[in-house]
Amino acid sequence: MSASDKDPIVAVATAAGRGGVGIVRLSFSKDFDADVLEALFPGRSFTPRHAHLYPVLDASGELLDEAIVLYFPGPSSYTGESVLEIQAHGGPVLLRMIVRTVLEKCRHLHFRLAEPGEFTKRAFLNGRMDLAQAEAVSDLIDAVSESAAHAAVRSLSGDFSDRVRDVGLQIDELRAFVEAALDFPEEETDFLAEGHILERTRAAADALKGVLENAVQGRVLRDGISVTLVGSPNVGKSSLLNALAGEEVAIVTDVAGTTRDRIEHWVTVRGVPIRIVDTAGLRRTDDIVESKGIERTLEAASRADVVLHLVDASGGIVDEPEVLELVMRHVRPRTPLITVANKADAGCKVVPEGAVLISAKTRDGLEALREALLAAAGVASTTDGLFMARERHLEALRAALEHVECALRVAHEGAMMDLFAEELRLAGQALGSILGETTPDDLLGMIFSKFCIGK
């Protein structure tokens, strides 16, 4: 029998490994309530959503633990089904035994282990939250900075969804109005003016732009930005990585060609996760190892959101002229490039125009460099009030905006109103996909499979 969204499920909800307390969570149809409770805790009574201290016995009657047990009768639960939580001591072996006990004692009900994200998927399917909120649950757990956590919880509480829904409603209203007009074609133009249709469509486009702007920032908080350091050997790329990381991540020597492989390290700046990629210095070489390293440098440059080109301000090292050209051929179009003049402590003989002057050794100029980095990546100066968003949301918002703008163009060109209505319909559909109103099963599967088990 294949897995269904109706199967009763069980999983350890807390992190793998030891912990003070560990939770085994069950979600099942309300029809099974009496059966489940009686099978696991015979003769015990339950007050909904109240803590009970009950013994947990395995299938042979052996005591496994004394646990806090919570019963949430459906639909007033996290999943919208009935939920039972067994909050036991947080040992991985013990928790596994409790899960096995549930499978054994409730065998007649055909419990199975929950898939990753399956509790939250049920919450979504049962209308407890929309898709953007469900995604925010996972983003909250994965948040790597306080700003990211704040943004995720804002999305979880529905801030993002509300704004998407509001614009969606505006657009639906416009479409309804225009579709009504289609029935009286001779009055089309009056209709447009009377309903202030164009103004209202423009207002919808502006509202969409506002949401998109916030979402772009929110996505950066979630996914971070990737910064690749490139330059000639010995200009101090690895030294800069170490300075930004605040630890000795990469080997630094005065031998040109020290770094052979790509070295990655995550830091956070103002709550924004930044992946710094240190690379092999670029120069003409016959050394097979070094040239492999340089290939990797170019590949890292091609994936970067921002490229930092390091040069030696003290004038000791001069780039081979092909270096920058070679890099630029691999960088994606429109990727910002910042020139960084390092070794300011050893003299400022060569500082290209617009370069950020630093010393990886004394750490002078690093703060300015961090800010320049964020600015180049388009990160606003504050992350206050942001909600979390994903690439998927950006794509949908951009598509919606495109359709609304297309509708405006169509109207200006005096084309048929049915084209106008059709563009608005497509815009509304794109917004609906953010909330999961029209999301195909395989996309849902992909989204929830990235969650942790037990969530």
Ligand SMILES: Nc1nc2c(c(=O)[nH]1)N(C=O)[C@@H](CNc1ccc(C(=O)N[C@@H](CCC(=O)O)C(=O)O)cc1)CN2
């Ligand atoms: N022990 C435990 N802690 C947890 C969770 C959980 O499921 N169990 N959560 C998630 O994993 C989060 C809390 N989210 C939750 C959201 C709704 C409901 C719930 O039962 N809602 C019902 C009843 C509300 C009420 O009692 O007033 C409802 O909305 O109808 C529970 C947890 C974080 N902490």
Ligand SMILES: Nc1nc2c(ncn2[C@@H]2O[C@H](COP(=O)(O)OP(=O)(O)OP(=O)(O)O)[C@@H](O)[C@H]2O)c(=O)[nH]1
């Ligand atoms: N005076 C001074 N020396 C520096 C500075 N940054 C790096 N150096 C020195 O420059 C030399 C090369 O530094 P690395 O960080 O290994 O240079 P790299 O660019 O990673 O070199 P490759 O890995 O060979 O491409 C080392 O001797 C560093 O101590 C700086 O800001 N000031």
Ligand SMILES: [Mg+2]
């Ligand atoms: Mg290096």
